[in-house]
Amino acid sequence: MRTIRSVLLPAAFVLPAALTLLSPAPSGAQELKDFGSFHVGGRQVSLSGYPVTESVFTQGAAPTRVDPNGDFEVEQMYVQYLVPAPQASKYPLLMWHGGGLTGTTWETKPDGKPGWMNYFFKAGHPVYVSDAVERGRASWARYPEIYKTPPFFRTKKEAWEIFRIGPPDSYATDPAKRVMNAGMKFPVEAFDQFGKQFVPRWTSNDAITQTAYHALVQKVGPSVVMVHSQAGNFGFHAALAAPDKVKALIAIEPAGAPLPGPELDKLKGIPMLIVWGDYVGTEAVWTRQQPASVNFARDLNARGGDVEWLDLPKAGVTGNSHMLMMDTNSDQIAGLIQDWMKRKGLMN
Structure with missing residues (x-):
């Protein structure tokens, strides 16, 4: 059942299915001109008045005095970058991950195969992969002294079902008893x-x-931003805040979007591609979330914007989970995105 897709967008807004005839995937080795990492954003927080304690940090070691009072750097973001030579794209590609995840989303896939960081690097893009505030190498801050709410931890059941690898109530602790969606392209063995x-x-x-994302855009400068899931809203608002810096936006199943309204006029000069995978109508989370990007695209296009909608099943690309950059046909999807960037004049 895919009731959402039947009322998505007028045909003029939809990426042509003919684009499934892709140029070949990037091959061969790119020269690595530069690589590195940095932290961006954040601020200093000073704590005082908390009790001093003792703790043993290494088995067999003497207790160490622990003083939680003092100055801390918090709310920063971590970014890793790879710059190819030659560079085929006009702008760096910033890759922003979804909720409860890190930049690993874009790196090596769970089955050990290269991810989209590798794909787009080989296609000639400088790639900047971030761990957002609170995630991975960006680090946490103290709770409740600095972060005011407790953390949430995702179960494997939630991921299996919300990421549409299997239908509702299809997860089992025993991998042999898990039920996947028909034709699923996620490598379930991984x-x-x-x-x-x-x-x-x-x-x-x-x-x-x-x-922190605003600070990243300002630091890197004119860029193409690729967002996934929770990062969708961050990407759209980064474009609203810096329409001179965000040269294009690629939204992979964005969980939310700005409300329609005159503020979207700021985005009319930014080409956008919104990509959705399969089984959307089978999971209540996405039947609630997807209309936000539908309404956003409709309103922005009505204002003279340039938003294309890629419904993968309608384009003949089926079986994709919410983690479509990890699916076994992910190079095919990356090729669609790469061809879109060529059409939009984003490549040299």
């Missing part, structure tokens, strides 16, 4: 390996995360 990527998330940190 699902437990995928579960090792899950990290805690906080519901109270959207504003500070958005601030």
Whole structure:
């Protein structure tokens, strides 16, 4: 059942199915011109008045005095970058992950195959993969002294079902008893390996995360931004805040979008591609979330914007989970995105 897709967008807004005839996937070795990492954003917080304790940090060692009072750097973001030579794209590609995940989303897939960081690097893009505020190498801050709400931890059942690998109530602790959606392209034999990527998330940190993304865009400069899931809203608002810097936006199953209205006029000069996978109508989370990006695209296009909608099943690309950059046909999808960037004049 895919009732949402039957009322998505007028045909003029939809990426042509003919684009499934792709140029070949990038091959051969790119020269690595530069690589590195940095932290961006954040602020200093000073704590005082908390009790001093003792703790043993290494088995057999003497207790160590622990003083939680002092100055801390918090709310920063971590970014890793790879710059190819020659560079085929006009702008760097910033890759922003979803909720409860890190930049690992874009790196090596759970089944050990190269991810989209590798794909787009080989296609000639400088790639910047971030761990957002509170995630991975960006690090946490103390709770409740700095973060005001407790963290949430994703179960494997939630991921299996919300990421549409299987239908509702199809997860089982025993991998042999799990039921997947028909034709599923996620490498289910690597699902437990995928579960090792899950990290805690906080519901109270959207504003500070958005601030860090703004700082990243300002630091890197004119860029193409690729967002997934929770990062969708961050990407749209980053474009609203810096329409001179965000040269294009690629939204992979965005969980939310700005409300229709005159503020969207700021985005009319930014080409956008919104991509959705399969089984959307089978999971209540997405039947609630997807209309936000539908309404956003309709309103922005009515204002003279340039939003294309790629419904993968309608384009003949079926079986994709919410983690479509990890699915076994993910290079085919990356090729569609790469061809869109060529059409939009984003390549040299």
